[in-house]
Amino acid sequence: MLTLKNMSFKAGQELKITGKATSGTGFSINIGHSEDTVALHFNPRFGEHGDSQTIVCNSKKEGSWQSEQRESSFPFRVQEEFKITMEFNDKEFHIKLPSGHKMQFPNRFGDKKFKHIHVGGDVRIEGIKIQ
Numbered sequence: 674m675l676t677l678k679n680m681s682f683k684a685g686q687e688l689k690i691t692g693k694a695t696s697g698t699g700f701s702i703n704i705g706h707s708e709d710t711v712a713l714h715f716n717p718r719f720g721e722h723g724d725s726q727t728i729v730c731n732s733k734k735e736g737s738w739q740s741e742q743r744e745s746s747f748p749f750r751v752q753e754e755f756k757i758t759m760e761f762n763d764k765e766f767h768i769k770l771p772s773g774h775k776m777q778f779p780n781r782f783g784d785k786k787f788k789h790i791h792v793g794g795d796v797r798i799e800g801i802k803i804q
Contacts, residue, residue, distance in 0.1 A: 675798050677790040682803055684785040688759045690792070691800040694719065694751050700794030704759070704787050709736040711760070712782050713766050716794075719751050723791075728770075730778040739781065748772035754799070 681769040682688055682704065694700060699718040705711035711733040718724040748771045751753055758769040763785055766778045792798055 675801075677792075677801070678731050678787055680790070680803075682746040682787045682790065684753075684762050686760065687802075687804050688790070689800070689802045689804070690757045690798065691754065692748055692792075692796050692798040694796050696795040697751050698782065698795050700722075700792065700796035702757070702759075703791040703793075704779075705782075705789050706787060707789055708791065710734060710786060711712075712780060712787060713761075713778055714738075715757075715768065715778075717750065719749070728776070732781045734762065734781075737775075742777050742778055746770060746772065746774045746776070764792070773788075 698717060698721045700778040701714060701716040703711045704713045714731040716729045718727050724784060726747040728747060730742045732739045735781060737792055755771040760767050763780060763783045765780050768776050
């Protein structure tokens with residue numbers, strides 16, 4: 674588990690995360706203002722919560738999850754390094770997956786800056802860079 678607080682990830686910047694999934698369950702990357710206010714919950718699921726090889730995205734407002742969005746492209750493999758690039762504007766998040774496939778998720782808050790990044794689950798993070 675890795676939590677970055679009181680940092681600044683602004684619209685137009687790129688967040689690059691490099692890591693390895695350590696088991697066949699899943700992991701998540703949360704970007705927002707706190708644990709209860711998450712603008713982007715990015716959750717590759719190898720096999721958990723009834724999903725298999727699916728990326729689930731969502732947002733959480735004041736502790737309540739909103740409606741999920743699922744992505745069928747699943748370029749993650751256990752113990753294989755991945756690189757994810759995320760950027761956003763006031764309308765949506767743009768996520769570049771390891772395969773080069775791109776996906777979008779709405780910025781439901783419309784915010785231009787986030788200060789909280791949390792990575793959890795069965796993953797080893799090798800690098801995080803904001804530029």
